[in-house]
Amino acid sequence: MFETRLKVYEGQRAAVSRVGKDPVNAPMIRHWCEAMGDTNPAYSGPDAIAPPTMLQAWTMSGLSGHTRGTHAYDELLGLLDDAGYTSVVATDCEQEYLRPLRPGDEITYDSVIESVSAKKTTKLGTGYFVTTRMDIRVGPDLAGTHRFRILKYAPLRRADRPAAGPARRDQSQKPSRPRPVINRDNAEFWEGVQRHRLLIQRCTGCGTLRHPWLPGCNACGGLDWDTVEASGEGTVYSYVVMHHPPFPAFDPPYAVGLIELAEGVRMIGNVLGVPYDKVRIGLPVRLEFREYDEELVLPIWCAQEGAAQEGAAQEGLYEHR
Template sequence: MSHEVEAGDEFGERLKAYEGRSAAVARPGKDPVNAPMIRHWCEAMGDTNPAYEGPDAIAPPTMLQAWTMAGLSGHTGRAHAYEELLTLLDEAGFTSVVATDCEQEYLRPLRPGDEITFDSVIETVSEKKTTKLGTGYFVTTRMDVRVGADLAGTHRFRILKYAPLRQTDQSGRRPRKKPARPRPVVNRDNAGFWEGVQRHSLLIQRCTGCGTLRHPWLPGCNACGGLDWDTVEASGEGAVYSYVVMHHPPFPAFDPPYAVGLIELAEGVRMISNVVGVPYDKVRIGMPVRLEFQAHDDELVLPVSRAREEVA
């Protein structure tokens, strides 16, 4: 019998005891808000809003978490309650993790030169939940970002720490069938996109106020702030703008190594998809690609980018 079963409700109570515990108090960001990071962010996102440039520039609000990130070297100081909680879950067999969603609230613009601090608290730990990925616990943290005494914004981040499902046949052996691919997070802001994908149509949002196209789907326009929009269907033509090759961590539903590309569509927006039809080590920036739709099972259809050129 696993530790998870033996612990039962007692284990859940141990996890619940972490609710309300601080994960960080007045921790400073590693860098001040600065123009180079804003520029890199905007280039990666294809965001040309003039509010992010010049002497009166502000940082894109969605960068809120970026100013708190620890980087490869991590934050200095003792291990905090959040790390203790994750270690406890790991030791109980809930070793896999997937980010499920985040929410941000913006109260004050951040500007180059601002020195931020942040407080982080473990807001909630769910009861044990069984999902298509496996059984585990949803952990939500809340981070309050400040400049001096002013609250600039709040970031809530939720993960699922889980033990992957291990199905067996009648003989007790695990089947050879490949596990199902993880499902995308579908919410009220992007449901129309995924409905289009199911019909093998890639829909791009278009602001009805200024005509600006945007992807991924957002509730408002980055260019004019308008909330009204319609859609245009992508032609399917594009090119590799950038890419990475995934080697680690292994996950049973995937076959690393494989290439994941940032694809610039002919319409001018960018999207992320796997690059197929060419060996992963032959993918190149600028390589022309064509949109395809791959059905992974009866429910899941995903857009991919197939290389259009022969590679020796």
């Protein structure tokens, strides 16, 4: 039986006594904190520790990879590939922190195939969840554990996909847009979007607003929060114009902006209302909600009237010339 063959791999090693490519170090901690906007003083100075959520960073192999210590994990994935479960998607991870990591610590780690699920049917297709557990150590001390779960699945054939509901806004000839990833941390945000409300998390301890939604506050570490509704006013903080690669649900070129809301947080969305090549940093925009089909509502950002007229005039002048 196929599932019996898969279960044989449970408990087998996926990596043995591997060594982190770099010791825990201050530059990586600084880059991480800058990228995450984390100003916790515990992560700087002579007695600094590494942010606990960097746990996996010290084990990552980079483009050159690691010399493999065991072939069990590759064999398991190969077995699934041969059976037609050729696609993979990461589903979730869990971490446990047992010891602070400090600059200079040398990391070693082992990994084990912890479980292979029974066959599961998902919206992506039918397949198996494979969970590995990594134990990260400094010398003999266990510093933390990292569980990582993937789904190896056979993607649904086009004929097997459920029929889409009635399309809206002239989208009937296009494939549906990709769906946002909704989890327990951001579900309330997307529920608000469905009701045409843009909700921002607010820490009830220190009052700091945050986006994207997180389980805890970066400023004070508090876990309690409520929400405030955004006014809908914002400006383009940064942007890119997408030309390639083409996606069937989109019409390139189009502008994607990092929008700074009047409340101070930033979020990403399409910028409409002016030609894509007239989008500029500082462009004032206003929130709108667009329904793409029966289930999908997304926030978008439209140039405010004066800016839109100016952009249209400039475009007309350019064409006239």
